[in-house]
Amino acid sequence: MRVTIVTFGSHGDVRPYVALSLGLKRSGHEVRLASWDSEQEFVSSFGVEFVSMEWNEPTTIPEWISIFGLLTNTINSTIYSYHNIKNGLLDELWRVCQGAEAIIFNGTSFPCYYIAEKLGIPCYAAPMQTYHQTRAFPSAAMTDGKPLGSIYNWLSHPFFNQFFWQSVRQTINQWRKETLNLPPLPFWKGVVHQMQEQKIPFLYGYSPYFLPKPSEWTDDFIHITGYWYLDTSETWQPPNNLMNFLSAGPAPIYISQIWHRERLGKEMVLKLLALTGQRIIVQGLDDDLCDIDLTDKLFYIKGLIPHEWLFPKMALVIHHGGLGTTMSSLRAGVPVIAIPIHLLTDQAFWVLQLANLGLGIPLILQQNEQLSAERLAEAIKIAINDNAMQDRVAEISKKIQDENGVQQAVEAFNQHLPSNQHQNPIKF
Structure with a gap:
């Protein structure tokens, strides 16, 4: 099967997806990874096909939002995604996903979910942050690192989901109409809500021993696989x-x-x-x-x-x-x-x-x-x-x-594939 993995952010947002790419290749899939051009040499050095994402990421966040205290991270994350979407990210994601038979995307690449809808192919959310609602911990975008209790935790997830969705809804719906030829999405449905309704598989790439699966996460399409380590020390020589x-x-x-x-x-x-x-x-x-x-x-x-x-x-x-x-x-x-x-x-x-x-x-x-x-x-x-x-x-x-997060993620990936799509010899 031809799998496209889309991830961007810091170098640390690329390394684990290279490890996942290698695991999928060992499983018989054909994989390419799309990210910023600066990561090409690193990704290609592992024998993973690289696709350069050619657009300019906005880097400045207004300083005045610091007055919002605990909400600073929420507003920062929303502004970051809003500017990416306004600055050509949507069309670039559409370009790099052409030819894929399945798409795996990190949190910042969430519009790939709509691209998979248009192409009629399986897709997988593979974030390094939590998105599903629970009382066990808050939304990753709504904490300053201090505990605020189970009620706050529970409410923080739908709050961020709706806050974020309202900031991008108009732009996403315009893109769905003009580029994807898809109907607009409702006012009240946040991105995670939409994915849950569609039972989109989530591959959470962290250890369940570090952050156990909450009791509220009963759906079998939510997987905590273990971290996807990319070990490079075998060929590295210390000075x-x-x-x-x-x-x-x-x-x-x-x-x-x-x-x-x-x-x-x-x-x-x-x-x-x-x-x-x-x-x-x-x-x-x-x-x-x-x-x-x-x-x-x-x-x-x-x-x-x-x-x-x-x-x-x-x-x-x-x-x-x-x-x-x-x-x-x-x-x-x-x-x-x-x-x-x-x-x-x-x-x-x-x-x-x-x-x-x-x-x-x-x-x-x-x-x-x-x-x-x-x-x-x-x-x-x-x-x-x-x-x-x-x-x-x-x-x-x-x-x-003792964990093998990559293996667990690959098994979960294969588990959710349609039975006739486990392998495909056609090349990109």
């Missing part, structure tokens, strides 16, 4: 200076480049070294860190190092709370300090889950708040010395290591 640093002392702390170009600099790192007594690896922040003569205490990384290779060698990982890095940390059996930094993403949602399970320490910053070295150092000391937390991380690590 000698990194190996020398790792062998020169106890396991260090790793600080991701995602946290934070503006909030973590030379002064902060030197303070952390003094306050914690821990060795530190910093990835890709200030260039002047390279000039610090602390070769046994501090190591500076530029470029990407496979998490599956590096994280098991760490005592603690400090990052932004994104799902991919969170799952890699837990898989490695390493506690986390998570500091969400982006109001457009689901970072705060996953940080909330880390805190609920006692697998890490959340540091939730207010808008424009500067995190002090003292506060971060105190969190480091707690995480390093919390034996109960480390035991919980070790326990979930064993379970996650």
